Amino acid sequence: MEYDFRKVEQYWQNYWAQHHTFRSEEQVSKPKYYALDMFPYPSGAGLHVGHPLGYIASDIVARYKRLRGFEVLHPMGFDSFGLPAEQYAIQTGQHPKVTTEQNIARYREQLDKIGFSFDWDRQVRTSDPEYYKWTQWIFIQIYQSWYNTKTNKAESIKTLIAEFEKNGNAGVTAVTGEGVIPLFSAAEWKSFSEKQQQELLMQYRLAYLSEAWVNWCPKLGTVLANDEVKDGVSERGGYPVERKRMPQWSMRITAYADRLLKGLDEIDWTESIKESQRNWIGRSEGTSLKFKLSGHAEFIEVFTTRPDTIFGVSFVTLAPEHELVDRICTPENKKTVEEYVHFAKNRSERERQADVKKITGVFTGAYVEHPFTGKQIPVWIGDYVLAGYGTGAVMAVPAHDSRDYSFAKHFALPIPPVIQPLAGIESKLEEEAYEAKEGTLINSDFLNGLAVKEAVKKIIAEIEKRNLGKGKVNFRLRDAAFGRQRYWGEPIPVYYKDGIPYTVEEKELPIVLPEIDKFQPTETGEPPLGRALNWKYKGQYDYELTTMPGWAGSSWYYLRYMDPNNGKEFASKERINYWQNVDLYLGGSEHATGHLLYVRFWTKFLFDLGYVPFEEPAKKLINQGMIQGVSEKIFMLNRKTDNYTGILNGLADNFEYRFDKSITWFFSAENVSNALSRLNELGQNGSLITNDLVQINVDINLVKESTLDINKFTKWRPDFCDAVFVCHGGYWRNGIFSSDERVKGGSNLFLTKGEVEKMSKSKYNVVSPDNRLDEYTNELIPGITETYGADCLRLYEMFLGPLEQSKPWNTNGITGVSNFIRRLWRLYHPVPAAPAPASLADSVFSVSDEPATKAELKVLHRTIKKVMDDVERFSFNTSVSNFMICVNELTELKCNKRAILEPLAILVSPYAPHVAEELWKLLGHKESISYAIFPHFEEKYLIETAFNYPVSFNGKTRFFLELDLSLSKEDIEKEVLAQAETHKHLDGKAPKKVIVVPNKIVNIVV
């Protein structure tokens, strides 16, 4: 009987579900292993072939660890709050709960078809009130805490209040907000009103409400994320966006900057992720320094990492948002300054940062005094200075900082050098700044002649002595925004009494998301929750109307998996103590500075309060590479072009049809590439035509072998039913092809251009693993799981290449893997010798109980060793190859022995669990193969007595010589030199040197 994967896979998937085969239990007698996948957002597009890559890898590890005697926690759940569902709700009025439910069902169905060993009894969803009850609870803990820099940990706000009542705030060292907190005594504290006290406490809380810069879109009545803003207008609708300060909830992640940085050294994460986090946290050591404003009582404080260049300061630049801007600019500059500030403020931060080449700024008219020379230094405003970093002001040293340099060049400001590079290095100040921290100080008064390092030390001492500033550590990391003006998220458990925020009582949790009529902001510009009727805390107090951001629920979900149904705690102490932190965390690198930083932050916070016994959420982290898709593009003529003649000549000069601006023109990729190569020959730039062409993504299901099915395409996009499709040999219109007589052998095929890109619904290049009904043509597109089976998909995704590398999806090699599964099956199902002629269809299950031969045992144990090595270093592609080699060799040996085939089934089971289970059952076992014991590796079967030495001359292998491994180096040398082959290659010359590496190589130097 041939292997019928459809029947077998269906059977085992049902079996596992019915028997809860992968249910994990807290068994103190067994060592634990926690293998976690980053949980998915259930998008409407469903699962595509890229998603399972990581899930398959972690599933292999989980199944392997089970066989090795570990109690394995391998859960899956859904990050089910989020913007896409809400966006869909705004457009269609469908409740996000409903669409989310449908999407989860679809994901679940797709995941089930791949045969994962998830413990579905532990599934969590962030949008489930029983889950977000605890997200809200954690928020309250963070709100009710402050960061004590003396103990270097978070503490309950009660300890702070007790200190205030006893001694005031003079002795308190805490991480607080930007502003300066006035000193108060215990008596003063007690005399403050409730409101004053709460406002002071807010400065200390780890979750706090403050004014923050946001992208406000008045027309949409909402705040937009950076990537929802393009060119100063909203991506949706194109309405103007302005930067506005609004009360916003934030989390004081900056309090943990140092610990987040240091913790990286303790965890086994990929170096690139750790590096991104280090850069994101951005620790820099420098000095704060005050510049006295001429004619004002105030100072401008700057932060610099290069205090040694102080004598090279030629101007000071303020961020447009800097609070002193208004006050210091002189009347004659007021108008330009105001205009500039308005312009700069309303550019989004991302724009300001991305647009490096455009240098903008204005002079304020004000001057500061140089703290050492007393010279007058002009004060400028420039948008290259960011309000959120340092003090929002820089001392510009154009000779030794490239951004200051560009600014100075642009506005023709002086560029005085103060560092003489080391001998042999030239500084070309007319071209660029000299930024290296090597050289000797010049033009710098008492610093002259010092090396950079010494100068830094000396000047900091001098600055501190004169009380102008002090050495300081700055972090780039900013506090994390923790509120969105949206509906589909966790309500923030806060209510307002007399305008003062308070957290709700724990027994009131969860604060359930109320029902509303529409998912849009209210007419008065309040968030959607403002629409909820009769939604008051204790019937009288207003609730907070913003909801939590996407990262809230995902910052602690790994803890909930340990105890998903606990109604009393987020997870019990016993269970947290058993499972500890994650042993293997697998997911995409796009979460490097978002999720992976927040989850570390929350873990450290929970550690400080004693809720968890570890500081890091995951010991080991691996990033799977992205599986990209091949998207298909066609070229459309831009209707706004004023270059019709150029296009005509370039793309369709063999073509008598005249352009008509009222219809849509498409060009075959063949025409475009021909035109480009013609331009290239003429030495002209290809952008002559590409600028006037718009690339349109077409559904990859409408394309076969780069040829677009124009009929299907116009059915899919009826707006293009009247378009003209220009091919190499003519054109298509309304389903009729008119050929161009002048083109000999011209084609009527309309070709598309393929491009490797991220798989995404908007690019119509998504390949899903299972069957799917084509929504435009109503055809059933068979997926891999239907054509080849889940085991084959699992093996093939692993076989594609190293887990961490990105690669485009193609199914070119899948038959090889499919073949392997059948060959494996055949080892257990030999074709009977009689009655001849028998075919594969006549094969039946049969294994022999004869003892295994040496050769067979060698194959088996070599494979055991390889599989163990490969899993430990997450090299799954080589494992698959090794299984292929093993099966090929056993087939060659005609091995049909239980002693070999039984362990082989276990070895294969983490990778191809369905076929392994079936074989295991056929071998007579009653229990799932998941409960089997991984075969014991025995070195003795691999011991060789001889080695086939490659003999090389000057490093080039010339011949092989089999020699006994017991021979000494000298004997080997003697043997080799005695060979006739050796003499031939020596060609009469005497060997200069003979290198013998036993069990490796012999190299003769001539």
Added chain:
RNA sequence: GCCCAGAUGGCGGAAUCGGUAGACGCGCUGGUCUCAAACACCAGUAUCUUCACGGAUAUGCCGGUUCGACCCCGGCUCUGGGUACCA
């Protein structure tokens, strides 16, 4: 710009510690089976050169260390990903 990866046959990739470069799979070529095809099985397959034996060249490019380099060092080119003008 900066940071992090990576570059090996027609293709995906292997070579785990500096020791036989190209495992395994795809594709391709030839063969067996078949009325035929599919499937399956067998053999071959880096490039150049040679009737052949053999020889030469090969891991993006240039150089270095070494008896020996895909692997280590210096410099460069290209591709992918990330990103923050961070003072």
